[in-house]
Amino acid sequence: MRHDTRKETAEDVxxxxxxxxxxxxxxxxxxxxxxxxxxxxxxxxxxLISVVLSAQCTDKRVAAVRPALFSRAATPEAMAELxxxxxxxxxxxxxxxxxxxxxxxxxxxxxxERHGGRxxxxxxxxxxxxxxxxxxxxxxxSQGFGLDAFPIDTHIHRxxxxxxxxxxxxVRQTERDxxxxxxxxxxxxxxxxxxxxxxxxxxARGHDPARCPICCxxxxxxxx
Numbered sequence: 001m002r003h004d005t006r007k008e009t010a011e012d013v014x015x016x017x018x019x020x021x022x023x024x025x026x027x028x029x030x031x032x033x034x035x036x037x038x039x040x041x042x043x044x045x046x047x048l049i050s051v052v053l054s055a056q057c058t059d060k061r062v063a064a065v066r067p068a069l070f071s072r073a074a075t076p077e078a079m080a081e082l083x084x085x086x087x088x089x090x091x092x093x094x095x096x097x098x099x100x101x102x103x104x105x106x107x108x109x110x111x112x113e114r115h116g117g118r119x120x121x122x123x124x125x126x127x128x129x130x131x132x133x134x135x136x137x138x139x140x141x142s143q144g145f146g147l148d149a150f151p152i153d154t155h156i157h158r159x160x161x162x163x164x165x166x167x168x169x170x171v172r173q174t175e176r177d178x179x180x181x182x183x184x185x186x187x188x189x190x191x192x193x194x195x196x197x198x199x200x201x202x203x204a205r206g207h208d209p210a211r212c213p214i215c216c217x218x219x220x221x222x223x224x
Contacts, residue, residue, distance in 0.1 A: 013180060020218060021165060021181040027214055028193040035196075037188040040146040044119040045076055045111070047144050052103055052131040057094045065091050076117045079108035103131030121145055134172060142188045150179050150187035155198045162202065163218040 041047045049069070053062045069090045073079035079087070088101035107129045111117055119140065120126055126137035138151030152160075152171040156178075160166040166177035182190060201212050209215035 017165070018181065020163070024163060024165070024214055024218065025182065025186065025190065028190065028197060031213065032193045032196055035189050035192050037142065037192060039143040039188075041144045043074075044140070044144045045117075046070055046074065048107070048119050048129075048132070048136075048140055049079070049104055051136045051139050052107065053091060053094055053100055055100070055131070055136075056096060061094055065093060073108075076108040076111040079104060080112060100131065106130045107132070119144065121147070134175075138175075142191065148184040148187050149191075150175055150182075151191055152178070153195075155204075156191065156194050158204060159194055159198050159202055163214055 046066075050062055050066060053065070069087070072086070072090070073082045082105070084101050084105045087104055088097045091097045091100055091104075094100065110129055111119065114120075115125070121141070123134070123137045123141070126132050126140055127134060132140075135151045135153055138149040141147045141149035142151060152175045154171070157166075157168070157171045157174045160168070160174050160178060165181060166174040168174035168177055178190075179187065197214070202215060207215070
């Protein structure tokens with residue numbers, strides 16, 4: 001089962017672009033051969049809450065507040081009963097705590113009302129929940145349920161444009177381009193590999209293309 005956003009068939013894609021995409025994948029596999037894709041997660045609800053809390057915040061900061069939050073409320077039932085101001089107090093170090101605490105509380109209530117307390121397994125139902133956007137839904141599909149998905153954040157969007165793999169104006173268009181270039185079985189792995197590569201070799205600022213293992217050739221005619 002997967003969420004297939006592809007609009008093009010393999011025959012529709014420029015062969016030169018396909019070769020470039022394959023070379024990029026080989027480079028990522030060489031640099032990050034031991035990537036382990038998380039999932040299925042043993043506690044999908046807790047992962048969903050963590051993903052909502054991670055908006056405009058680092059995973060490290062979210063990890064720091066998780067024990068305190070989940071010791072008070074580890075299930076939708078318990079979270080729905082926890083006063084919003086108590087949630088807000090616990091997650092205050094993350095920033096945007098007023099908005100996030102309300103989203104966490106309402107999300108938990110809606111899971112109980114609409115889904116029997118279970119986290120749904122469809123993009124449509126996930127994105128109908130407060131605080132859950134398309135990328136967050138993709139993370140749940142991939143790391144929550146172990147399904148094929150290619151969550152695109154601003155970093156992957158930037159690198160896809162920098163490498164000439166996508167001219168998408170937004171992350172959804174970039175998702176369509178990348179899922180059209182790569183097989184579904186590679187999406188989860190590539191999502192993580194590109195993130196790691198961006199951190200190590202391809203930052204948004206202070207980037208030297210000549211020293212980057214991909215940018216040193218990806219913008220040129222060398223695609224074999």
